[in-house]
Amino acid sequence: MANDLTFRITRTRFDEDYSPADSSRLTTNFANLARGEHRQQNLRNALGMIDERANDLAAPSASAAAAATSASHASSASPAGDSRRYAVELDIVSVTAEFDDGATDVAFPLLEMLDVTIVDQHTGERHHGILGNNFSSYLRDYDFSVLLPTLDRSAGIPADFGLLHGRLFQRFLESDAFRSEFDQEPVVCISVSTSQTYRQTATVHPVLGAEYAHEHASLTDDYFGRMGMQVRYFMPPGGKAPLAFYTRGDLLHDYSDLQLVGTIATMETFQKIYRPEIYNADVVAPATYRPTLEHTDFTVPPVTYDREERSRLGVTQGRWTEEHLVKPHRALLARLAADTAVPTR
Template identity: 50%
Template sequence: MSKSFTYSIASIRFDENYQPANSTRLTTNFANLARGERRQENLRKTLTMINNRFNALAHWDNPTADRYSVEVDIISADLDIEGNGDTFPVIETLKTTIIDHKENTRIDGMIGNSFSSYVRDYDFSVVLPDHFANHPESTPPKEFGELHGKLFQHLLKSEAYQAQFDKQPVICLSVSTSKTYQRTGNQHPVLGVEYKQDEYSLTDDYFHKMGLTVRYFMPTGSVAPLAFYFAGDLLGDYSDLELISAIATMETFQKIYRPEIYNANSRAGAVYQPSLKYQDYSLTQIVYDRAERSQMAVTQGKFTEDEFIKPYQDILEEWAAKFVVDKSAAEKRADDKQAA
């Protein structure tokens, strides 16, 4: 059996002693917090925010709002293209585990949550700027995101992923500041009020090429909807506690990184246009450097080009041409676009 294009998966606990791995993208939200003089304080406060938000949402049989705590592990997938032991860090996500202190049990939380990818840095910070520099009036190239999407789907089908995780990931991100969202009459007991967008964003299309569709929900106590990207049935495949673990974890990161949207002092209205220029918001007590994050994305995109795309270009193109995209995902993507 060929060992080329095989994945290995590693796990690092995200706690107050967390030190980013050498292969971790420095712009990744969890890595960014673990730097500087206040790194341990940052991490401790972040975990407290996650636990408090989880208990606020999982309020049944939880009168003192301290029944649960959440453990967060960083899941890293490295790809060996040629089967020679040389790997490239392709994707990082988060896995949560819920501790029920009343029953003294551990419960699986969500796999996915955050999404980190060097290849996505390359696509958005190298490919797109170069394309629009030469074709300023055009749309993104047709093949934009195709390789990344196939790599992601290949990971989910891999023995390494399926040996550790029995569910598809759910990625929870910020809504797009370039789109308008309208509140619907649909309300889920955990995810909250559903919103729908006026049209897909570039990020939505990019994740569709990964086989993921998107829905937008604003949970109780939240001030803006979150974007949930998923492959199966978001409302049917996951327990309430799994969904709450995703909300608590990712809303916490968004409050830190996008306080203008997720820590605003007023809730999203029936028609909502997110903006990073919004002034009426509160800051958390957690230190981060948003400017550095955006600057580093270009550096990391160039790193990917030099260390992954160019050295393996012929192999990647040949592999991608043969890789069959999951038909259900492709059909779902087509149905979504038609419905929109």
């Protein structure tokens, strides 16, 4: 199996000059923004929103960071709340699965994620953030838009739904390609579900904010569970609604406050653009909260986003995955799905 499947990583800077690669899912948040006549202004505005939010979140802990480095950077340390201290740089990490199983299609664009770097513009220090932002997967399109509609859901979702996706993800994390570039687990941050009710708990983190708990595991929870990930929900200070954080590690202790700032600033910005009814609402989520896209009291962000196209293209992308991944590599993928050497959590 090891020789039949390997992985290759490439990087593309996500900035105002970014254009999606031919292999990128057009429904991925960052790719969707970079299309059409307003593409450059979209990107400029989105990146500006990320920087602004990062500085806002970093302000409460900036004093401690400045104090820790004051001896060597006495002249450059900035006061807490400096709105221009930090800049967020984003790289698109594209993961290609390369097959040596005799099929005509020898490579497939398996995953794309954003990798974060937080730059202290006063000291020049560069802090590596967290991989996983805007997690993108063609195979997930196939699972949810092609396979799931064919299943008899009255009997429940089959226990192996999403198993192949989880195996491929975990195989990538164990690969030389991943280990040569990253030394921390990814964190996938997405929107809360409109089908669940969330209740605030007593846990409060200085950067992640107030923790919420949900009623029961969702299909999305189970799907990410196949990837070895578990979920926690937090509403960051100054935020309008909780975010869902999926990770294989310990969200509260495996990452620094500044790393969490980079992820929240990035993903909350994209959610403000994609789901403004929830994340750019004019009111803050209460202690007992059920999200809805029916709210009318929200602010439209200065970014053009085609949400309808995103839903419509899911089936198209799923069919493309079926043709170029699922069918040509069926035997190898079946062996991988049955492989118990890669555990799920």
